[in-house]
Amino acid sequence: MAVELYSFKEIEKIRRACQVVVEVLQELARAVRPGLSTHELDLMAREEAKKRGAKPAFLNYKPPFSNEKFPASLCVSVNEAVVHGLPKREQVIKEGDIVSLDFGAYLEGYAGDSALTVAVGQVSKEKELLMNATKEALEEAVKVCVPGNWVSDIVEVIYRVAKRHGVYPLKNLGGHGIGRRVHEEPFIPNHPATLAQERKDYKLRQGMVVAIEPMLSLGTEEIAHDGDRWTVITADRSPAAHYEYVVAITKQGPMVLTEFKNG
Ligand code: MG
Ligand code: MG
Numbered sequence: 432m433a434v435e436l437y438s439f440k441e442i443e444k445i446r447r448a449c450q451v452v453v454e455v456l457q458e459l460a461r462a463v464r465p466g467l468s469t470h471e472l473d474l475m476a477r478e479e480a481k482k483r484g485a486k487p488a489f490l491n492y493k494p495p496f497s498n499e500k501f502p503a504s505l506c507v508s509v510n511e512a513v514v515h516g517l518p519k520r521e522q523v524i525k526e527g528d529i530v531s532l533d534f535g536a537y538l539e540g541y542a543g544d545s546a547l548t549v550a551v552g553q554v555s556k557e558k559e560l561l562m563n564a565t566k567e568a569l570e571e572a573v574k575v576c577v578p579g580n581w582v583s584d585i586v587e588v589i590y591r592v593a594k595r596h597g598v599y600p601l602k603n604l605g606g607h608g609i610g611r612r613v614h615e616e617p618f619i620p621n622h623p624a625t626l627a628q629e630r631k632d633y634k635l636r637q638g639m640v641v642a643i644e645p646m647l648s649l650g651t652e653e654i655a656h657d658g659d660r661w662t663v664i665t666a667d668r669s670p671a672a673h674y675e676y677v678v679a680i681t682k683q684g685p686m687v688l689t690e691f692k693n694g
Contacts, residue, residue, distance in 0.1 A: 434608055434616045436638035441541070442679045442686070445610055445640055448485065448543030449677050449688040452536050455479040456545055457691065459505070459534070463549045465526045469507040472532070473518035476505035480536050488535030488542055488613040501661065506533040506546075508662065513601055513646050513654060513671040514546075517661040526552040529562060531673040535613045542613040544642045545689040546675035558670050561649050564596035565672040568645040576641065576678045576685040582619050582633045586626045589645045599652045601671065604663065606644040609677055621645050622652060635680045640688070644675035 437445065458479050459472055480487050487504035494501070501515075508516030508531040509524065516531070524530060533546035548562050568589045575584045585606075593600045602622040608615035617633040619641060620626045635641075650669030657664050665671050679686040 434633060434639060435610050436636065437610050437640055437679070438638065441610065442640060442688070444539060444541040445543065445677065445679070446688040448536060448538040448541045449545065450543070451480065451483045451485045451538050452534050452543035452545045453689050453691055454483065455536070456532055456534050456547055459532050460547060460549045463524060463530055463551060465524055465551060467524050468520055469509065469516065469518040469522045469524070470520040472507055473503045473505045476534055480504065485536040485538040488537055488544065492613070494614070499660070504534070507531070508533070508671070508673065510670050511664045511668040512657070513648070513663045513665060514604060514673055515661045515663050517659045519659070524551055527554050529554055529558050529670055529672060531671070533673065533675065537613070541611060542609050543689070544609055544613055544675060544677060546644060546673050548672040548674060557649055560596060561598055561647060561670060562672045564593060564598050565645050565647045566674050568592035568647060569643060569674045569676060572643045572645065573676060573678050573685050573687060576635060576643070576680050578635055578637045578680055578682065580635045582617055582635070583626055585643060586620055586623055589621050590623055593647050598647045598649055601646045601648055601654050601665070602652050603654055604646050606642045606675065608640065609642045610640050619643060637680055637682055639680040640677060641680070642675055642677050644673060646671055646673045
């Protein structure tokens with residue numbers, strides 16, 4: 432499949448979908464508290480998307496790696512869970528957890544996608560460091576999203592920032608192109624070994640829109656699966672964090688479409 436290129440008008444539509452996603456995520460981040468179940472967060476995500484006339488992108492989505500459709504609107508990945516966390520009625524959030532929320536939605540034919548990690552009350556120094564390192568990896572990676580650079584430049588930045596903070600980028604996971612569909616080419620791995628396995632690199636061009644989403648852990652580069660067939664965890668069960676922005680590659684430089692508002 433070829434990489435899609437988008438006009439400025441289309442990029443504005445992707446931005447609108449991204450803005451809905453960000454608004455929903457901000458509502459959810461504010462709601463996260465001890466005692467709340469991850470299932471309740473999923474229900475909130477559906478409702479908040481509906482209020483804004485958007486359709487959750489992950490509900491009933493069948494990713495290439497699965498034979499089943501994802502049965503929820505939101506991915507909630509707590510502590511050692513990295514991504515694709517399946518919300519559950521019996522999974523209750525507690526003080527000291529870090530909770531990664533990943534949401535995608537369609538609005539008027541275009542997709543938005545974003546993720547962030549929320550600290551529940553007082554979290555450990557290590558978890559705080561991990562969250563900050565992951566956010567920094569994302570912000571640094573955005574800066575190299577300019578025409579003429581390569582996907583491998585993004586991979587490199589994420590790796591370098593992780594190493595600098597003594598944390599680990601997770602293998603076999605990463606970001607992606609986005610636009611008319613939530614997941615498009617190219618795949619943007621978070622680990623150089625995964626990029627090497629892919630055996631292909633892409634040159635960034637004006638009009639490409641990419642979701643950059645570093646996932647870093649405190650103890651390992653290896654992932655595993657927990658028993659629910661969706662949730663990806665760290666192989667050593669150390670905590671993981673995840674942040675995701677959508678970025679348009681333009682002549683004027685990187686344009687972040689998932690701008691979070693303060694408050
Ligand atoms: Mg994504
Ligand atoms: Mg996402």
